[in-house]
Amino acid sequence: MAAGSDITPESARQLAEEVLAREHYELERHVVENALLEWLGDMLDPVARFLSKAIGGLIRFFGNIHDANPVLYWLILVSLSLLLVALLAHIVLTFRQALRERQRTGALTWAEAAEEGPDLLEKRARGAAQSEDYFLALSLLFQAGVLRLEMREDRPFQPAYTNREYLRRYETDPAHAPLARLAALLEHWYAGEPIGRKEYEDGADVYTSLRTLAASGGRG
Incomplete structure (x- = not known):
């Protein structure tokens, strides 16, 4: 056998390959598979017996x-x-x-909305309204309003927040009222109620107030 000083990384790798290639180091694949199936059978057997008894009892x-x-x-x-x-x-x-x-x-996540900015969101909202997708239009206006408030206070944007979490974030702000009104209009759709042109126009008017408050700077 070669001295320890004569062993190189390459010779060590070759020696390891020779050892692992020997018959008693080979893994029997079917043994592993059978053991796994046996384990699954042991796990599922109580469930199967319970279901069998329950169904038999019902019958x-x-x-x-x-x-x-x-x-x-x-x-x-x-x-x-x-x-x-x-x-x-x-x-x-x-x-x-x-x-x-x-x-x-899903066409516009909060992270995507932050990248586009409120001005582009407003433009997209007008386009959605022209296509009579009023729910999407109101969603975009809500996102634009939140972004304007975040930009006003230079606060870190939280893309994981829900609408209600944003409402709680601004509950002491004068902008909370129009923001809550927009959220309430969106809730109609979540409740299965239709959102039409009237609801969108109401939301657009509310958003105008929200935008003015966001531009005023600071809290009231």
Whole structure:
């Protein structure tokens, strides 16, 4: 065997490769896979047994009701079916509303709004209003108003804040009232109510007041 001083990094690497290539160092892949499957089986077995008992108990319960009172059995079955349909419909509608919200508001995040600045946001809001996307228009005006307040006080911008968190941030500021009005108009859409031209014009007037207060400098 070579002396320790004769071992170079390259020879050490070759020696390690030779050792790892020996048969007793080879990992049996199927052994690892079998062990993993066995572990998963042990983890899922109690759950499977619980579900089996629960489903079996429900089947026996409804079977007893059917034998004792068929009318009550069908009444319960129809009621549960209607409840399931209503639950599924609610899930679908909620998902569609969340998807629509993401599509409409995802076009401009708070971080993107900060990069564009309030002037460009106002321009985008007017364009959205012309396209009759009044919710997006009001969202852009709200963002522009917040950015103007942040710029007025030279405060660090917080892109992770929600609308309500911004309202709390300026709750002692005279600009809180118009800012809250804009947020309230947006809440109509979140509640499933339509936002039309009238709501947008109301929000645009409120934003004008907010912009004036933001330009006045300082808190009242």
